[in-house]
Amino acid sequence: xxxxxxxxxxxxxxxxxxxxxxxxxxxxxxxxxxxxxxxxxxxxxxxxxxxxxxxxxxxxxxxxxxxxxxxxxxxxxxxxxxxxxxxxxxxxxxxxxxxxxxxxxxxxxxxxxxxxxxxxxxxxxxxxxxxxxxxxxxxxxxxxxxxxxxxxxxxxxxxxxxxxxxxxxxxxxxxxxxxxxxxxxxxxxxxxxxxxxxxxxxxxxxxxxxxxxxxxxxxxxxxxxxxxxxx
Amino acid sequence: xxxxxxxxxxxxxxxxxxxxxxxxxxxxxxxxxxxxxxxxxxxxxxxxxxxxxxxxxxxxxxxxxxxxxxxxxxxxxxxxxxxxxxxxxxxxxxxxxxxxxxxxxxxxxxxxxxxxxxxxxxxxxxxxxxxxxxxxxxxxxxxxxxxxxxxxxxxxxxxxxxxxxxxxxxxxxxxxxxxxxxxxxxxxxxxxxxxxxxxxxxxxxxxxxxxxxxxxxxxxxxxxxxxxxxx
DNA sequence: ACTTTTTATTACCTATGGGTAATATACGGC
DNA sequence: GCCGTATATTACCCATAGGTAATAAAAAGT
Numbered sequence: 412x413x414x415x416x417x418x419x420x421x422x423x424x425x426x427x428x429x430x431x432x433x434x435x436x437x438x439x440x441x442x443x444x445x446x447x448x449x450x451x452x453x454x455x456x457x458x459x460x461x462x463x464x465x466x467x468x469x470x471x472x473x474x475x476x477x478x479x480x481x482x483x484x485x486x487x488x489x490x491x492x493x494x495x496x497x498x499x500x501x502x503x504x505x506x507x508x509x510x511x512x513x514x515x516x517x518x519x520x521x522x523x524x525x526x527x528x529x530x531x532x533x534x535x536x537x538x539x540x541x542x543x544x545x546x547x548x549x550x551x552x553x554x555x556x557x558x559x560x561x562x563x564x565x566x567x568x569x570x571x572x573x574x575x576x577x578x579x580x581x582x583x584x585x586x587x588x589x590x591x592x593x594x595x596x597x598x599x600x601x602x603x604x605x606x607x608x609x610x611x612x613x614x615x616x617x618x619x620x621x622x623x624x625x626x627x628x629x630x631x632x633x634x635x636x637x638x639x640x641x642x
Numbered sequence: 643x644x645x646x647x648x649x650x651x652x653x654x655x656x657x658x659x660x661x662x663x664x665x666x667x668x669x670x671x672x673x674x675x676x677x678x679x680x681x682x683x684x685x686x687x688x689x690x691x692x693x694x695x696x697x698x699x700x701x702x703x704x705x706x707x708x709x710x711x712x713x714x715x716x717x718x719x720x721x722x723x724x725x726x727x728x729x730x731x732x733x734x735x736x737x738x739x740x741x742x743x744x745x746x747x748x749x750x751x752x753x754x755x756x757x758x759x760x761x762x763x764x765x766x767x768x769x770x771x772x773x774x775x776x777x778x779x780x781x782x783x784x785x786x787x788x789x790x791x792x793x794x795x796x797x798x799x800x801x802x803x804x805x806x807x808x809x810x811x812x813x814x815x816x817x818x819x820x821x822x823x824x825x826x827x828x829x830x831x832x833x834x835x836x837x838x839x840x841x842x843x844x845x846x847x848x849x850x851x852x853x854x855x856x857x858x859x860x861x862x863x864x865x866x867x868x869x870x871x872x873x
Numbered sequence: 874a875c876t877t878t879t880t881a882t883t884a885c886c887t888a889t890g891g892g893t894a895a896t897a898t899a900c901g902g903c
Numbered sequence: 904g905c906c907g908t909a910t911a912t913t914a915c916c917c918a919t920a921g922g923t924a925a926t927a928a929a930a931a932g933t
Contacts, residue, residue: 469911589817
């Protein structure tokens, strides 16, 4: 709000700011430790005592930053969701064919799934949340599903994707990606980037329309019957 | 053991047999109720009291059939696993190209995922099991993964599947199928059969080699570069 | 009809772990 | 240097739910 930045030497706002930052850093540390432990042992088996212990504090100290265990769980989920929302906004802004957008979505989503917060989107059970938070989660899941379906439908409309049912296709792709959150491990042989690339290829090679020279016709309504028969 | 069947009128073994069957039926009823409740509410939130209540008995009665909650959980998992083992044995016995076997596997696995016992293969957490049972589960999961990879490798070897990494491809396919257990609901719009068919198509359309007239060459080592280019 | 075995019930124990109250300590502001 | 706020600790509460006697009811065997 003030014209002089925080670099101004004896600013009376500095201590206040630094204090707030220290607090946020501690809050983040709690979340990082919690999400890690929740993933490692499962939400119900993980105890707040152990979260605190790993941070060299005691359980009640956690309550300075969170209202309770469920609050922490929801925050972990929200951080993962935020990342998804961010890159979807980026993809939407960039534009391109449906197929191009879908491929970007697959790659980004796959890579998010290899992170702790990303995995929490699929490893945690919404039924452990309050009704209020649970509704937020369900709404977000529906939104992601709609995005997948939309890109697929866009691709069919613009001719970059061969006609097929967007709903089922979205389930196939999203399921495959979501499962990454269940098997990926950082110390494993595969890098997040390699997984992103591989999944992008494997999950789109079947749907891409032939790289026909023709510009996408405005209405590719009826496809040619068995134009090359993939099976 | 006896030559006369149980249809013989006053067989002394009859009561014994019928008694055992009645017991097994009750045991099955417990499992059906338990798996349903575990899926509905999640293992940790579901209580043995409620399982018993739904069966019109009381909690301690359950201990006539099972050693405890974990025992019930493991049995639910085992019943699902049994079905998977069964159809894999059938597919192995029938033979065919790698692609044909993979397609059968996908369809059967997808349909099992739409059942309660099938879903328990992916919805329950092995960490809730004793170390002994957990090892059994892990071994079975590895075995299923090996089967997917083997069919894919077979298909690449016999020319029915275009060359690609069996490991990643198996992850893509199995992940997509496993996720069915998370979203399918019996009262939904889709039938298990429709899902089996759709997933079989969607998950193999990208890998099938062109239906070339030639019989599969013994070594399709180097595929023709962009022989039609699906992407 | 009796005894024995199986199956179920009532009443209880107890470990676990989330959450809270009372209280001490560190720290920035003045 | 004193005060108020933020942050942490110790000690405790208590609801939940898995599991276990002790015992009653039901069924099978003789």
